[in-house]
Amino acid sequence: MTRLFLIALLIVALGPVFTGAAQAADGKALFGFYCAQCHGTEGEGDGPNVTGDFPVDPRNFTETAEMEKISDADIRNVIIDGGPIADKSPMMPPWGKTLTDAEIEALVGYLRQLCNCTGKTG
Amino acid sequence: MKTGVSVFPALVLLVMTSSLAQADAAAGQAAFESNGCQSCHYTQGPATEKTIADQLAKKGPELWYAGSKFQRPWLEAWLADPQPIRSMKFNSVMEPNPGGHAVLSADQVGPVADYLMSLRSDMVVDGAVKVKKKNLKGKLIFIKKMPCSGCHQFPTKKKFSGGLSGPSLIGAGERLNPDWILAYLREPKVFKPVKMMPVFVGVLSDKDMKNVAAHVATFK
Numbered sequence: 001m002t003r004l005f006l007i008a009l010l011i012v013a014l015g016p017v018f019t020g021a022a023q024a025a026d027g028k029a030l031f032g033f034y035c036a037q038c039h040g041t042e043g044e045g046d047g048p049n050v051t052g053d054f055p056v057d058p059r060n061f062t063e064t065a066e067m068e069k070i071s072d073a074d075i076r077n078v079i080i081d082g083g084p085i086a087d088k089s090p091m092m093p094p095w096g097k098t099l100t101d102a103e104i105e106a107l108v109g110y111l112r113q114l115c116n117c118t119g120k121t122g
Numbered sequence: 123m124k125t126g127v128s129v130f131p132a133l134v135l136l137v138m139t140s141s142l143a144q145a146d147a148a149a150g151q152a153a154f155e156s157n158g159c160q161s162c163h164y165t166q167g168p169a170t171e172k173t174i175a176d177q178l179a180k181k182g183p184e185l186w187y188a189g190s191k192f193q194r195p196w197l198e199a200w201l202a203d204p205q206p207i208r209s210m211k212f213n214s215v216m217e218p219n220p221g222g223h224a225v226l227s228a229d230q231v232g233p234v235a236d237y238l239m240s241l242r243s244d245m246v247v248d249g250a251v252k253v254k255k256k257n258l259k260g261k262l263i264f265i266k267k268m269p270c271s272g273c274h275q276f277p278t279k280k281k282f283s284g285g286l287s288g289p290s291l292i293g294a295g296e297r298l299n300p301d302w303i304l305a306y307l308r309e310p311k312v313f314k315p316v317k318m319m320p321v322f323v324g325v326l327s328d329k330d331m332k333n334v335a336a337h338v339a340t341f342k
Contacts, residue, residue: 033174036215037273037287037318048210049272049285082269093269097321 027110043114056089067115150237153230177316187243196297209286251300253339260337300339307331
């Protein structure tokens with residue numbers, strides 16, 4: 001009985017680790033393909049598009065303090081509708097017609113991993 | 123009766139010239155294959171890429187709609203002397219384009235151009251985009267309202283400007299068929315089901331797409 005209980009506990013405890021890893025892998029591949037061109041392969045805001053001509057700096061997602069200020073919903077909205085929805089530059093493209101909801105969720109998760117933060121709640 | 127007589131030779135001539143072009147396209151296809159071009163370019167539509175991995179596995183851009191995409195004089199000149207189009211290496215985010223694309227011998231350029239120009243897509247509507255010297259609405263979309271300039275090089279008064287991840291659009295007016303540019307924006311699933319460029323269907327209206335296509339077609 002106790003052994004069964006322990007196994008069950010182990011599964012419950014490890015579950016999030018497994019699903020978390022699967023989601024992160026997906027988010028990372030999506031980020032590398034769609035976002036790294038501006039936000040950089042490591043998310044530091046230094047992709048190849050950011051030349052002297054680029055009018056604004058794409059967000060550096062490793063800046064924990066800045067990323068703490070925005071909620072998951074804020075991130076989701078900017079990804080879907082682009083910079084202008086949050087009074088930011090139109091140089092941040094709208095991806096709502098490109099990505100599925102699941103892909104957007106994976107990206108939100110990946111950005112949270114990059115900033116190592118949870119952000120504003122609500 | 124008279125008209126019947128004069129129409130007849132014209133008809134023969136038409137049939138002859140079109141079969142001649144076909145013969146050249148066949149010779150061009152043979153040259154395309156013997157040069158190993160199809161090892162990096164697929165020439166049979168429709169698009170098969172479904173995932174990011176499919177897109178990244180490609181070694182070169184697909185050419186199955188080349189005849190709808192390119193302008194013939196540009197294509198011939200480029201096949202004889204290919205210069206980098208993309209700033210970055212194909213399918214790479216960080217590595218610059220090393221250049222050094224395969225070159226055809228002078229006698230193969232014409233037939234291969236015939237062959238590639240015969241590969242057409244019926245999703246491209248001839249004459250849909252009216253190109254004028256300027257399209258200010260399209261320009262505003264390209265440099266201000268939408269992030270096009272963030273990923274594409276384009277000509278400016280100074281020289282040129284813009285991002286590097288997309289193909290350079292400098293010279294797009296000579297390279298690309300304006301009607302194809304519109305079709306590319308309208309039908310992302312047909313031409314590029316998986317790409318680093320955002321889908322603008324439902325973001326830009328059809329009118330906006332026509333304007334921005336017409337603006338890109340002015341790029342020298």
